[in-house]
Amino acid sequence: MSRTSPSRPGHRRPRTAALLTLLLAATLTGAASCRDAPAEPLPIRIATGSPTAVYYAFGQSLAAILNRELPGVRASVVVTAASAENVRLVGSGAAELGFTQADVLPTTTTESPTVGAVARVYDDQLHLVTTGGGPVRTVADLRGRRVSVGAPGSGTEITAIRLLEVAGLGGDGVRQERLGLDDSVTALRAGRIDAFFFSGGLPVRGIKELAGRSATRVVDLGEWTDPLRARYGQVYVSRDIPRSVYGVDPVTTVANPNYLIVQADLPERLVREVTRLLMERRAELGAAHPAAGRMSPRSAITTAPLSLHPGAAAWYRAAKP
Numbered sequence: 001m002s003r004t005s006p007s008r009p010g011h012r013r014p015r016t017a018a019l020l021t022l023l024l025a026a027t028l029t030g031a032a033s034c035r036d037a038p039a040e041p042l043p044i045r046i047a048t049g050s051p052t053a054v055y056y057a058f059g060q061s062l063a064a065i066l067n068r069e070l071p072g073v074r075a076s077v078v079v080t081a082a083s084a085e086n087v088r089l090v091g092s093g094a095a096e097l098g099f100t101q102a103d104v105l106p107t108t109t110t111e112s113p114t115v116g117a118v119a120r121v122y123d124d125q126l127h128l129v130t131t132g133g134g135p136v137r138t139v140a141d142l143r144g145r146r147v148s149v150g151a152p153g154s155g156t157e158i159t160a161i162r163l164l165e166v167a168g169l170g171g172d173g174v175r176q177e178r179l180g181l182d183d184s185v186t187a188l189r190a191g192r193i194d195a196f197f198f199s200g201g202l203p204v205r206g207i208k209e210l211a212g213r214s215a216t217r218v219v220d221l222g223e224w225t226d227p228l229r230a231r232y233g234q235v236y237v238s239r240d241i242p243r244s245v246y247g248v249d250p251v252t253t254v255a256n257p258n259y260l261i262v263q264a265d266l267p268e269r270l271v272r273e274v275t276r277l278l279m280e281r282r283a284e285l286g287a288a289h290p291a292a293g294r295m296s297p298r299s300a301i302t303t304a305p306l307s308l309h310p311g312a313a314a315w316y317r318a319a320k321p
Helices: 016-027 054-069 083-092 155-166 181-190 205-213 222-232 268-280 282-288 290-294 310-319
Strands: 042-047 073-078 097-101 115-131 146-148 175-177 195-200 216-218 237-241 251-263
Touching: 042 054, 042 083, 054 073, 054 097, 054 115, 054 268, 054 282, 054 290, 083 097, 083 115, 083 155, 083 251, 097 115, 097 155, 115 155, 115 181, 115 205, 115 237, 115 268, 115 290, 115 310, 146 181, 155 195, 155 222, 155 251, 181 195, 181 205, 195 205, 205 216, 222 237, 222 251, 251 268, 268 282, 268 310, 282 290
Parallel strands: 042 073, 042 097, 146 175, 146 195
Antiparallel strands: 097 251, 115 195, 115 216, 115 251, 237 251
């Protein structure tokens, strides 16, 4: 696990492309001799999110697979605020791979030419979490209350603020805090906030642990899917959170897709291998977190507004999903 300081936008590490070309020739095709291979492994940094959320578990499992099956690669996860920060890190060259919600991305590929897609991996579901016996039962009940809308730079922050806007609670409608998942759970338990938003694949470990320790309510958000679609685009859909996930009353919430993204200038052969392992090791990834096991080659290619990286596209063409 590591924490990466952001690079300057547009910055690339010197000789990255040349190093990758040599590495791939040596390790993926066996064409070069040991003395021609780079002296040090190629770092593959995977921008994830909170250690108790899905991106981190998914990223750890993917890093283990890449380290085991791609000689000459040293993959590691980077703890971040999640989606928005991950897009910035990958786009600036401070990470090679990263996870992001679709609603965080620019509306057109030309707005983010340094980022490509490897796959659509699963859908995030927006949670509004409060205490089981508390007064917050609907979004309207948030008015005037202390609410965490997610960490700065997270996808949660973007989706939550959009929802508050369409619900008429933007601006001063709520007393906004900007906390990550772990800090939000701690603050809710201590009574410092009245509720928090978090967007993640089911189940979110931090929320599951909270519900297992104290009375917890997840608020129904299903009525806000259509208003969000009308104002911000068709990426949002309604999804259910059944009782079996957290042991609380079932609700309907707002969901949007998650993508694994990649530096656009990484060599095709490397990205093709990453895509192959992502798809062929779905059972192993699913053991790390159930959301990771829901991928399929057929759904993975739907990554609008991002284009698939040419290496990823080549693998899917050969696989014929």
